[in-house]
Amino acid sequence: MPDSADKHLHSNTQQSSMTFRHKYQFWLMLFAALIILQLPFVSIPFKWLESYFHEISHGLAALLTGGSILQIQLFPNGAGLCTTRGGSSFVISLMGYGGAILWGCLIYSLASVNRRIAQAFSMLLVALFVFSILLWVRDLLTLFIVLVLLALVIAQLKYSSQKYLQNLLQITGLLVLVNSLMSPLYLLDGQSRGDGAALANLTYIPEIVWVVLWLSAGLFATYRLSKKSFTRSR
Amino acid sequence: MQINNAANNISQTPIVLGNNSSVQALEQITRVTARENLASEENKNQQSQADINSRQRLDIDDQAIALIEREQLPSSNVNSNRQANSQQNNSNSGYDAPPSQNQLAVAAYQSVGSIAQRDNIEQIFGVDLFA
Structure with missing residues (x-):
């Protein structure tokens, strides 16, 4: 009799810890993402990843508005440059930070659906990296950075079991999201450079407004994901 | 006519x-x-x-x-x-x-800090650069 009571208590404790983990999974992962971004060397590839999604968003916006991508460049310090011709300058400028936020949400959301979708999305990312290398990467440094990112996704696909692939992709999505939340703040350096300044020149709306807009969009996206994650756990 | x-x-x-x-x-x-x-x-x-x-x-x-x-x-x-x-x-x-047009544009773009100068370079090379 005491044995069965112990077992019952043990299973109850396990169940409650499972519920806690599921309930607060999003916030635990977000916390993990914040910690990873503080680590000196580990954070570097994830900064490159956010930078890649930022630049590819500029490029895709150019393609969608009738322009073309000439070159994508990534730099080791997390900076990037997308050279385009044609298209809507407003949409292209807006979609740098906006696109990175969308990519972060997309990666997290699709990874949360089920394992098969997480796997399919990882393959799609691999295809996107290969496509970028073939079409838009023109220098060795960018080639190296994109190859590192490609290796990161392939390693996630190959070496993590199906069970952990979802979690790893979710953390990757949150890393991109957190990075894209913090990146617009670098624009507040008083130097009038970057996408905020470009939009300010185009629209006569001050740079700070655009920075606040991106920041709000990022915070709103984080809030929506947390709500969705909480609903799913119930 | x-x-x-x-x-x-x-x-x-x-x-x-x-x-x-x-x-x-x-x-x-x-x-x-x-x-x-x-x-x-x-x-x-x-x-x-x-x-x-x-x-x-x-x-x-x-x-x-x-x-x-x-x-x-x-x-x-x-x-x-x-x-x-x-x-x-x-x-x-x-x-x-002679380097290619894009490399020139990027090099010139990065070499100057002010937006006005960057705008000039973008006009000269006929491309848009988004950082």
């Missing part, structure tokens, strides 16, 4: 109007000649303005090229110093090799 310009009108008017209106026709000729002179002067002015503009455009080009060269100079100096250590006669042959 006949183009109805001032010159055509003058050649026809004396015949149509006869001797009584010859004074008027003369006046008209004088007026038209004056107008033509004025127009040619205006054309000259426009041409000279265009020349000035193109010269300014050329100045911007020169500035951009100078900027790029200034940016490339330190690295080429380093290269040539390295080469001099191993082989003194071997000059930096790669320096004069």
